[in-house]
Amino acid sequence: MPIQVIIEKCTGCTLCVKVCPFDAIRIMDKKAVIDLNKCNLCGACVDACKFKAIRLEKPQGPKEKKDLSRYKGVWVFAEQKKGKVQSVVYELLGKARELAAVLATDVSAILIGDRLEEEIQELIWRGADKVYVVEKRELANYLDEPYTNIIVELIKKHKPEIVLCGATSIGRSLISRVAIKIYCGLTADCTGLAIDPEKKLLLQTRPAFGGNIMATIISPNYRPQMATVRHKVFAESQSDMKRKGKVIRESFDGRLLESRTALLDIIEEVESTVNLAEADIIVSGGRGMAAPENFKLLEELAKVLGGAVGSSRAAVDAGWMPYSHQVGQTGRTVSPKIYIACGISGQIQHLVGMQSSKIIIAINKDPDAPIFKVATYGIVGDVFQILPLLTKKFKEVLKK
Amino acid sequence: MDIVVCIKQVPETTEVRINPETNTLIREGVKSIINPFDMYAIEEAVRLKEKYGGKTTVITMGPPQADAALREAVSLGIDEAVLVSDRAFAGSDTWATSYTLSCAIKKIGSYDLIICGKQASDGDTAQVGPGISTHLDIPQVTYVKKIEEIKDSTARVERMTEEGFEIIKTPLPALLTVVKEINTPRMPSLKAMMRAKQIKISHWTASDIEASPENIGLTGSPTQVVKIFTPAPREGGQMLQGEPQEIAQKLTELLKGELG
Numbered sequence: 001m002p003i004q005v006i007i008e009k010c011t012g013c014t015l016c017v018k019v020c021p022f023d024a025i026r027i028m029d030k031k032a033v034i035d036l037n038k039c040n041l042c043g044a045c046v047d048a049c050k051f052k053a054i055r056l057e058k059p060q061g062p063k064e065k066k067d068l069s070r071y072k073g074v075w076v077f078a079e080q081k082k083g084k085v086q087s088v089v090y091e092l093l094g095k096a097r098e099l100a101a102v103l104a105t106d107v108s109a110i111l112i113g114d115r116l117e118e119e120i121q122e123l124i125w126r127g128a129d130k131v132y133v134v135e136k137r138e139l140a141n142y143l144d145e146p147y148t149n150i151i152v153e154l155i156k157k158h159k160p161e162i163v164l165c166g167a168t169s170i171g172r173s174l175i176s177r178v179a180i181k182i183y184c185g186l187t188a189d190c191t192g193l194a195i196d197p198e199k200k201l202l203l204q205t206r207p208a209f210g211g212n213i214m215a216t217i218i219s220p221n222y223r224p225q226m227a228t229v230r231h232k233v234f235a236e237s238q239s240d241m242k243r244k245g246k247v248i249r250e251s252f253d254g255r256l257l258e259s260r261t262a263l264l265d266i267i268e269e270v271e272s273t274v275n276l277a278e279a280d281i282i283v284s285g286g287r288g289m290a291a292p293e294n295f296k297l298l299e300e301l302a303k304v305l306g307g308a309v310g311s312s313r314a315a316v317d318a319g320w321m322p323y324s325h326q327v328g329q330t331g332r333t334v335s336p337k338i339y340i341a342c343g344i345s346g347q348i349q350h351l352v353g354m355q356s357s358k359i360i361i362a363i364n365k366d367p368d369a370p371i372f373k374v375a376t377y378g379i380v381g382d383v384f385q386i387l388p389l390l391t392k393k394f395k396e397v398l399k400k
Numbered sequence: 401m402d403i404v405v406c407i408k409q410v411p412e413t414t415e416v417r418i419n420p421e422t423n424t425l426i427r428e429g430v431k432s433i434i435n436p437f438d439m440y441a442i443e444e445a446v447r448l449k450e451k452y453g454g455k456t457t458v459i460t461m462g463p464p465q466a467d468a469a470l471r472e473a474v475s476l477g478i479d480e481a482v483l484v485s486d487r488a489f490a491g492s493d494t495w496a497t498s499y500t501l502s503c504a505i506k507k508i509g510s511y512d513l514i515i516c517g518k519q520a521s522d523g524d525t526a527q528v529g530p531g532i533s534t535h536l537d538i539p540q541v542t543y544v545k546k547i548e549e550i551k552d553s554t555a556r557v558e559r560m561t562e563e564g565f566e567i568i569k570t571p572l573p574a575l576l577t578v579v580k581e582i583n584t585p586r587m588p589s590l591k592a593m594m595r596a597k598q599i600k601i602s603h604w605t606a607s608d609i610e611a612s613p614e615n616i617g618l619t620g621s622p623t624q625v626v627k628i629f630t631p632a633p634r635e636g637g638q639m640l641q642g643e644p645q646e647i648a649q650k651l652t653e654l655l656k657g658e659l660g
Contacts, residue, residue, distance in 0.1 A: 002490065002618060021628065023430075037463035041491035041618055044628040081563075144530075144540055169561050173542040176530035179495060185622030186494065188525035208523075208628070215625050222622040260539040261570040264556070269564035277562075281659075305659065323581065329524065337658055359658060360637075361651065376637035377654060379647055389648035397652050398659065 002057045003041055005032045009053035016045035016054060021213055042215070071223040074100045075160040077151070078111040078123055078131075079170055083140070085111070085119045087236060087278075088166035092229060093127035094237035095193055096164055099202070102195040105161065108132060112150055114140035124245030127237045132158075132248050141263050142170045148177040149256040155182055160224045162202050164193075167228035179226055185219025186226040191233055192216075202227065207352055231277050232335040233356070276325065281307030281338045284327055284354075285315055288343020288364060288383060292320035297387040298342060304394045310334065310354075312344045328353035342383045346371025363387075401454035401550070403445040403513045404505055405478065406532065407438040409462050409469040410522040434469045437517025439476075440578050443585040444547065445515050446477035452550065455479050457508055461489060461500050467601060475588035475596035482508070486606040491618035494523075498531025500616055503609040505536065513555070514575040518543055526577070533575035541568050545581040 012030035024038035025045060032053070034045075046054045074096040079086045089109070096107045106129040111120060114137050123131050134150055151174070155163070165175040167189050179186035191214075192205035201218045202225040208215040219225045276282065283302040285295055295309065302309050311321035313328055327334050329349040339357035344350060346362070346369055354360070355374050362375035363383050372378040379386060412431045434442070445456045458473040460466050461484040470481035484504045492500065505514065514533070519526035526542070533540035545565060546558040550572070559566045560579050588596070606616055614620060640647045 019628070036487055036490065037465065039490060042625045042628055044625075047627065148534075169543050169559075172526045173530050173540070176494070176527040177534045177540075179527070179622075180498065180531050180534040183495070183622065186527060187623060188494075188523075188527055203626075204623075214629050216627040216629075217623050218626050219622045220624065261541060261568050261574075263566055264569055265567040266561075267564045267567070330521070338655065359655070361655075372639070377651060378637065378639045379651070380639065381644060381647065385644045386648060389644055390651065393648045393652040394655075394659075397656055 003034055003036070003039060004055045005034060006053045006055060007031055009051045011051055011053070013050070015048045015050065019044045019048040021208065068221075068223050071159045071161040073105050073108055073158070073160045074103070074162045075108050075110055075155075075164065075224070076128070077163065077165040077171065077175065078109040078119070078128075079142075079166050079168060080111065080113045080116065080119060081142075081170075083113060083115060083119065085122065086166060086168065086231075088168060088171075088229070088231040089123075090126045090236040091231070091234040092164045092166065093123070095229070095234045096162075097127045097237065099162060099193060099195055102197075103161065103200060106130060108158075108160070110134075110151065110154060112139055112147055120247055122239065124247075125239040125241055125243050127243070128245050130246045130248055132250055134250050134252060136251075136257070138257060141266070142174070143259040143263060144173055144177060144261060145259045146252075146257045147174050148181065150250075150252055151178050152181045153252065153256065154250065155224060163224045163226045165226070165228050167230040171228055175226060175228055182224070184222040184224055184226055185217075186228070187217045187219075188228050190227045190229050193227060193229070201225070230333045232333060276308050276310055276327065276332045276334055279308035279334070280336050281305045281340075282310045282327070282334055282336045282354075282357075283307055283340045283342065284310030284312065284344060285321070285342045285383075286312035286344030286350075287314040287318070288345070289315060289320070290343070292318075294384070295320060297384070297391075301340070301387055301391045301394070304391055304398065305338075307336070307338070310339075312347075312350050341371050341375070342387060344371055345369045346374065401448055401452035401513070402511045403448060403454065403456045403515060404508055404511045405438070405441050405445045405456065405458045405473070406501055406514065406516045406528070407442065407458055407460050407469060407473060408435045408517075408520045408522075409433070409460065409466040410435045410520055432465065432468065434472055435517055435520045435522075437519060437521065437578070437580065439517075439585045440580050440582050441515040441517045442473050442476050442478060443583045444578055445513075446586075447583065448513070448547070448550070449477075449479075454512070457482060457511075459484065459501065459504055459508070461485070461492075461497060461504070470601055471596040471599070472588075474599050475593045476586065477589070477592055480602075481599060482602045482604060484604050484609060486616075488606045488613065488617045491621060492616065493621035493623045494525055494527035494531055495622055496616050496620035498528045499535055499620060500606075500609070500611055501528070502532050502535035503611040504604060505532065507604065507609050512553075512572045514538075514573070516575065516577045518577045518579050529575060529577040536575070538573050538575055539570045540575045540577070541570055542577045544576045544578045547576075547582075 076092045108130040109123040109128040165171040187204040204217045310327040311325040335356045340361045362371040363379045457480045458478045459482045516529040543560040545560045548556040
């Protein structure tokens with residue numbers, strides 16, 4: 001058995017029962033009993049036990065030991081669309097510089113596409129010491145297979161220690177394939193990345209089980225250590241035009257560039273120009289808005305503030321707002337300067353998508369609504385009364 | 401048109417409650433459901449079968465109690481169900497999970513499409529779908545919001561992106577992960593519910609699917625959880641009191657400095 005309760009040491013204190021995220025431990029006859037059908041071997045109980053009464057055998061690692069010390073450098077996949085590097089890349093470059101400083105190594109950006117000259121320079125200004133560039137007409141737009149093949153080849157050749165990638169629709173599809181092919185660990189949607197000071201491992205922290213519990217994940221026996229990060233989780237690095245960097249051009253041909261899927265067309269929808277993720281101010285509504293027409297009140301306030309309108313899942317499920325406005329675990333993660341939550345109770349799933357906002361304002365009828373726990377300023381009251389007043393006041397203030 | 405649907409049993413997170421003393425999840429009494437995104441995968445498979453004929457098979461890797469999720473899938477119109485279950489799978493990360501499922505799909509044998517939900521609501525990684533297609537070396541299209549047409553062993557689909565969507569053509573067999581825009585799942589029919597009760601579900605172990613022991617469970621998983629902790633709750637702030645007029649005035653003053 002990989003996990004075991006050492007009966008002689010167990011006192012039946014129930015500490016392990018309380019921390020188990022899987023409800024897999026019961027006390028029977030004053031001893032802890034682990035239900036192996038529920039246990040996920042996460043080790044939370046091992047850490048919690050004060051009596052060292054639970055033993056977990058960690059895996060031995062891959063059979064053929066790679067020489068891990070040969071893997072050096074922090075890489076960032078420089079996702080581009082229509083030739084423009086996406087802002088999540090600059091957020092990752094900022095974090096990559098921090099990690100590289102601790103490891104005393106350098107930062108590289110991997111840029112794949114066509115005609116990217118200006119973007120190469122910007123990547124250097126934003127923190128890349130090296131930019132690996134693969135340019136070819138057929139690589140202008142993202143395709144799963146050739147992009148995967150190129151990154152796999154580059155990793156095999158240059159052996160980075162860490163690879164970071166945006167948790168976007170492209171990044172998630174791409175890097176999952178790369179991780180399988182290379183056989184290395186990949187942690188999705190990290191909210192914290194740091195280097196363990198002793199072992200120099202990448203500590204990848206992410207919300208688990210809906211965000212109430214955080215898990216720190218490592219990949220000690222495999223390289224590179226790979227992680228994805230959602231947009232707006234880290235701050236963008238600033239452009240420093242004095243920075244110098246090296247451009248390394250790599251070219252690939254033949255089978256590596258073949259794609260079984262074909263991209264026939266790209267359609268941009270006007271509706272998604274709300275671009276919630278980029279907005280500095282978001283006025284968001286939930287079930288408490290009571291009816292779709294009441295979202296006008298939010299739109300008016302958002303317009304005055306120069307912000308965007310967001311929505312809770314409840315309002316999207318009710319058909320009051322399109323999905324592109326949804327904030328939360330199954331919608332967008334946002335991190336604006338100001339987030340105004342109107343008639344949103346604050347389910348965990350919503351909170352994980354917006355709790356890193358700088359200032360949170362909550363307006364709700366129910367004084368016990370969980371949203372008030374995260375609010376910088378809370379208002380218990382009627383949104384229909386308060387919203388028009390706010391719109392009016394801000395109009396006055398901003399005119400001056 | 402033979403279709404395999406991969407599903408996961410997850411806790412119903414909208415009902416998650418927090419123990420205020422320990423600040424941890426209360427799992428007791430939380431219902432297990434089919435991952436909400438997988439419901440769209442099931443529905444799409446059933447619709448394709450109704451249109452093109454063939455067979456649908458649902459598959460899950462999980463503990464014995466995941467049997468209930470498979471029966472629910474059958475009650476929604478799926479033909480056959482496979483439970484891939486073995487204690488040796490415990491502690492699998494996305495690498496080992498996608499490897500295990502790909503071994504099971506190889507045992508199923510012939511298929512034209514594999515459909516998965518875009519991600520699971522408990523882990524949210526969106527890694528297992530692409531992982532399976534990579535292990536099987538078949539093309540994938542993620543975030544599919546519409547299957548426009550299937551003809552001559554080729555599918556034309558719409559893939560959702562941050563800005564809109566793409567139209568992608570893929571040869572079959574292929575793996576698709578689907579988003580909730582793709583359909584509206586049906587309610588179970590009485591006849592299918594009866595079938596779901598009686599159906600014999602195949603149980604496959606690690607050796608049944610010929611999975612290599614060093615690639616499954618904790619041993620096969622490159623990632624390890626080293627620490628689980630409860631985040632410090634964000635400090636609650638200040639409650640603004642008074643008449644709506646006064647509150648609006650106060651708030652405007654407080655925010656003035658933040659507005660450019």
